[in-house]
Amino acid sequence: MDTRTRLRVAAGSALVGAGVAVNDYVDSPVRRALGYGALALSGASVIAVAQDGSGEQSIIAKDSATMVDQLRQEIGDLGVTPGPESDVDAVSERGPLVTWLLLAVFIISFAVIAYLSFRLDMAVMNKIAKFFEKRGASKPYTCTGVVYAAIVYAMCEWEVRKK
Template sequence: MRMQVAAGSALIGAGVAVNDYVQSPVARAVGYGSLVLSGAAVVAMGQDRSGEKYLFSADSATMVDQIRQEIGDLGVTPGPESDVDAITERGPLVTWLLLAVFIIAFVALVYLSVRLDLAVMKKLAGFFEKRGASRPFTCTGMVYAAAVYAIFELEERTK
């Protein structure tokens, strides 16, 4: 598990450092995309504490059962408290409106968080640049990677 987090932290640091090494926005986007795919591969191929694959279980029936239990067996056992009755009471228009509100709120939050992250990243890179760093985003990437790994270690120690 620690190796997965270390690899993920390194990928995050590399993603921040791309700004120092790639000038073209298109090439930078390709670099970010390849780092995201690499991170997804690290997570998908990793194992949990029991030694099973983290995302892809060997037994698909067990995985489906675990997913059903986590979502509360929605739609499996209809009754007065079932999700089916809630949808038919409100109607499809209300359901689609709620979904649209959720999507709009999600996109807005992602946009704001990315803008905040970019502002913090540029401030931190400016700090390193004022202190004479020739590659300020690389230094910033190291800070990001160390912070991600430290948060993981802190979470592991509190479990």
């Protein structure tokens, strides 16, 4: 991993840690949500302006036609005429009602999984914070944020080395 990538990963990890630490510094749930939103926006902007090894923007392509073509290739040219025969047959066989029902099931499933994932993350975060609180930490969520940031950085480092 080159130095620029390490710095971006470190910045992203720090944002994750800061998001956890917000609990120590902001009591209002509304202000905490605004803080999370600001951190997420900061992270998105770091990713958006990031450059790959050649110095080119890695997320935002210079040419929108190139970006659209890359997206179409990623999703298998869905919706492009003539497109894969299986895509056309699947829609015409099932009809629009089944397609909309499948979409609704997907959206509901995604929402349920996201909610359960969030609740599990909060439970784990609170357990780790209580661990630090029992040991006398004055800012237990900040300590938990350091643990989260270290885990995120280690996972990114491991992913790059695995490739």
